[in-house]
Amino acid sequence: MLLDHDPAYAFMPYPAVPVPHAPTGPLSGLTFAAKDLFDVAGYPTSAGSPHLLALSGIKTRTAPTVQRLLDAGARLVGKTITDELAFSMSGKNAHFGTPVNGGAPDRIPGGSSSGSAAAVSNGLCDFALGTDTGGSVRAPANHCGLFGIRPTHGRVSLELCHDLAPSFDTCGYFTRDGATFERVGRVLLGDDATPLPQAPRVLLARDAFGLLQAEVREALAPALRRTQAVLGEAREVEVATEGFTTLYWAMRYIQSREAWTVDGPLIERYRLPLGPGVADRFAFSKAVTDAQVAEARVIRAAFRKRFGALLDGAVLILPTMPDIAPLLSESDEALNDYRNNALNLLCLSVLSGLPQVSIPLASRSGAPLGLSLMGPAGSDLSLVTLARRIAESA
Template sequence: MDDDSVYCAHGPHQLASLADGPLDGLRFVYKDLYDVAGFTTGAGNPSWFQEHAPASYTAPLIEMLRYAGAMAVGRVQTDELAYSLNGCNVHFGTPINPMTPDRLPGGSSSGSAVAVARGDAEFALGTDTGGSIRIPAAYNSLYSLRPTHGRLPMAGVLPLAPRFDTPGWLSRDAQTLEQVGSVLFGLPKASLNAPSLAIVEPLFARLPEPLALLWQSFFKSISSQFTTVAAPFSAAQIDALSDVFQILQGRQIASLYHHWHQMHPDALGKDIDQRLSWTATLSAAAQHDAEQKRQQWLSQLHSCFALSHFIVIPTTPDLSPLRTADSLALGEFRMRLMGMTAMAGLAGCPQLHLPLLACDGVPFGFSIIGPRDSDMQLLALARLFSQL
């Protein structure tokens, strides 16, 4: 608990289980966006922490896990206000990625991912707006689920952009991921009947050559297990979703945080400060145009789900960036990345990350996107893929 880049000094770190249940003996950590009664939620920022009062109640998701037998063993760090995918925090440092120490851990659920990857807990609660569960999972070789938007309560969880925010969790194995999902959704494990997969081939084809070859070899080894079709999306079409998502997300962020940002001009790290300033420049006309483009995407996605049960994409456009990457390189990477994360985000669809690949020891993986409310089926797919 003495690693400030992973754990929050303000805690609490120990929350005992409240009953026996299916998660008996499992430890979890929770992101510093989740409220615990009597303690202040810090959102990764000292100024925010100092001027906010302790929470009056504990986030229901934490309580659900404790009543199922799990125990909390730490409040963990987040990128400031959860508005980054890198895992860097100017105040508390960048956690060491235990899988590849020279590379970024990913964010904003950075502490969640690192604590689980290094064995401090069996699973972690995080949040996901534009990729904050999926990306740290990819960088730290973890299983993760971004659930259907709105399916799990965000009560007692600090928002970033509510129309896209969702809780999520990650683990080192598919069994734990599914166990947690069964508790939170209140459903038994799902069965699968000949699932079909739509592969977004242009995204795999433009991966760096070693990763593209890695995927081709893996796909060849498992393709006989599934019916597969080519998804009807181009890479350019998906790239365009980045702007659509960031405009819609940005308008909500500005409505929530612009005033606070104005009152605290020196409180944030440079990259997050610049993004928050940018959100204040977004116009209603830009939002209207983005809303129309979102509707077009929903129609295209619906058409794809009519062809296949699930959609398969690489979770990231490349390996996790090096810790030495400059801000320009990280900005360019973010733009490519967010088109891919926006595919599910704009539609509120669930997305599963599978950490089944590695390139020279560096984690890499792929994602499966399902229709809304197919969360338990995705978790069953995680179980299936882990056994292949």
């Protein structure tokens, strides 16, 4: 860590090793952090696990995505805590602790990019890299009151980054303000392969909003009006005609099989003492059958085709999460229930591979609450620009 202090407990306490960056560039003057899944020369990579940290050694190469930001003039200030093996959504790491949610300190920061979200929300850096497999950028963005993006799958390189479920893994980032969100996006995302049209169709995910409690819908109502004032009146659509339960299980079976393929051999070889929740998810992953995975992949393929056609030339408005962040005092069972409810919303982007941005537009009970936009594959920067416009609108 290259900061003098870390009141948010967001960073891994590695010895400070300066990381060279370009003296000038489009991100000159900005500081950033990288989730401790990305390799950075001079540092180890723990992936949130003491055993992986012990096995890591000091890396001699820097992940291309991190290097891209350094070459653009941004200065790296450290590597941030991640949930164990990135297979959680609470932000609580049984080995390295829980970073502080800068938007609601009495609530969980959200994971697995918890340290990155904590670093940005507490003002310790201007932006931070995270990864989003099942929601690990979008959930912390919602919880901590940040802009966040899950890009089109494959849009941003994950070379020299520890995998979780490769067909779902993406690299996103957090910022506190729309101007920085767009500035970083122009470097990290590059030009859109499929820019949104000047006047895209505007859709509203009626069934997704129907999953929310009345008080959450009420809290989001002003943000929804503000969004439609910028984008235009939205047409209500059903986005999960297969049923959210069907999509939830398709995502979970595929993610679990891939997570066990990536980390299972390591877990069994070293008998890793996994933390609460994480141990249960890997036990479930080991038991997933070939038949369950095969059926899930058929469901994913059909959903991608249908959902991609629905969003062709369109922007979809939907809730980021089912509610504000749970309190830190909630039980593990309550946190797991919240996670499962959240995956009903989060699975849309995951299964389709389409980009989603979360915008910090609302609050409830004094805690942040996000609203999301989704668009066609390759429309990432267009969504980032729209997010800025909406956030800055009167």
